[in-house]
Amino acid sequence: MLSSCVRLVSLKFHPPRSLVSRKFQAFQFLVSSPSRPFMDLKALVSSLNDFASLSLAENWDNVGLLVEPSPPHTVKTLLLTNDLTEEVMEEALQKKADLILSYHPPIFRPLKRITWKTWKERLVIRALENRIGIYSPHTAYDALPQGVNNWLAKGLGGCTSLPIHPSKAPSYPTIGTHRVEFNINDTPSMDKFMSAVKEIPEVSITTFSARNDGEEQIRVSLNCTQKALLQVVAFLSENSRLYQKTEILSLEKPLLLNTGMGRSCTLDESVSLATMIERIKGHLKLPHVRLALGAGKTLESKVRVVALCAGAGSSVLQGVEADLYLTGEMSHHDVLDAAAQGINVILCDHSNTERGFLSELQDTLAVHLENKVNIILSETDRDPLQVV
Ligand SMILES: [Zn+2]
Incomplete structure (x- = not known):
């Protein structure tokens, strides 16, 4: 069908061979992939x-x-x-x-x-x-709620998992990175302040009434950037007798509770270490993992809390309370430290704790794209x- 169409074109118009070839290629592309997607x-x-x-x-x-x-x-x-x-x-x-x-x-x-x-x-x-x-x-x-560490946690069985180090939101909930609060005695002082700060960009101000030693005052709360903070503080210092009870707060970006590094996973039902080893091998499709038994522990010891980190977990897992650490690799001395505290350690080699996520990613990205x-x-x- 395809070749006869091309022949028809060729007979009708007698174009040069190179043109036929180009037409054929274009036609072939249209037929074989009529709507091949791309981005x-x-x-x-x-x-x-x-x-x-x-x-x-x-x-x-x-x-x-x-x-x-x-x-x-x-x-x-x-x-x-x-x-x-x-x-x-x-x-x-x-x-x-x-x-x-x-x-x-x-x-x-x-x-x-x-x-x-x-x-x-x-x-x-x-x-x-x-x-x-x-x-x-x-x-x-790693940080995503549907990311690598969550995928790793799926191998443990039913559990509730939370990031060990929650991520911070990418932006501040309000204008600026700092908040300055202070009291003002009277309206003229307030007017003087307002005329001074109106020249400073990226400042937001709210006021409310306050009492200081029985005296009615205006409490000012001002959010600003770090750069604007210097100008605001300079003005307040120059006029310190007008403005009292000054406080400067550094604003924190809010934590994202399901997003972050590592996961602390509490199993719905505790299982023996031996059972957990089999679950992990099954999830990661590995015939072998490496185990360091925690001090006083055996393969029959119960596992309830697993702290995990895909890849190299030492820094994320350090000091975290758990029955078991699961990661790709940890240094000899970090394994000794954990085991001495009675924490079992399972190491699977670095990328074996990461690679399986890509199959999930293939599906989720297909939908996203x-x-x-x-x-x-x-x-x-x-x-x-x-x-x-
Ligand atoms: Zn890695």
Whole structure:
């Protein structure tokens, strides 16, 4: 059908061979993929940032769009991987991926040159030469309520889980980062203050009546930025006899209770350590995990509270009360510390506690991106360590 149509065109118009070839290619594209979805990279990145705000990532992290081919860049195929190794890059080329979402950022330390010498540099070269973008969400996905740590917690059985370190909301609930409160004796002093601050941008003021030593006063509450704070305090200092009981408060961003690093999981019903080990192996599809028994514990000891952290959990888990720590890797001395406190430790190797999340992500991202992009999972991505 396709070839006869092309022949018809060719017979009717007798166009040059090169034109037939181009028409054929265009026609083939229309027939084989009549509405093949795609997204412009900018729109896709914006949508990914909506899915997980990069403000949730840790300060030390390097997240977001790390490699960008020159615009416009159309993304039809998005490859998900835990680690972007050279093997995974080869797979991305074969599968014609236009964007790689690598959970771990393949560029972390600054690169001073882009040569063929080291594998990280080669990744950047191959990505740009083949017009493949690289995006990394890393700790932003750790923090998400539907993120990596929540996925890890699903292997424990029925439980209630809360972040060990809750994230803070990306913005302040009110204008400014600071609040200044003070009392004013009379209306002229209030007017003097109002005329002084009206020149200062980003200030919001509320007033209410207050009593000081039986005397009626006006209590002023002023929210402002850190920059405006200096101007406000300078004015108050210059006129200190007019303004009393001054307090300066640093405002905190509100905590997001279901978002953050690590999870403390309280099981609905406690189980033996042996049962928990089997559950974890099943969830992570691992034949082996490494166990450090807590002091005085056996495989029959009950587990009720599990503190977990995907990847390298030492810093997040340190000092957390639990029957069991579950993570990818911890230093020898941190394992000794935990075990001495009677806490069992299960280590699964770093990326084994992360990679399984990508299957869930494939489905949730497909919905979030309204199936406009073909999302595929890397088949070559794996933990570099294996038990032999
Ligand atoms: Zn990791």
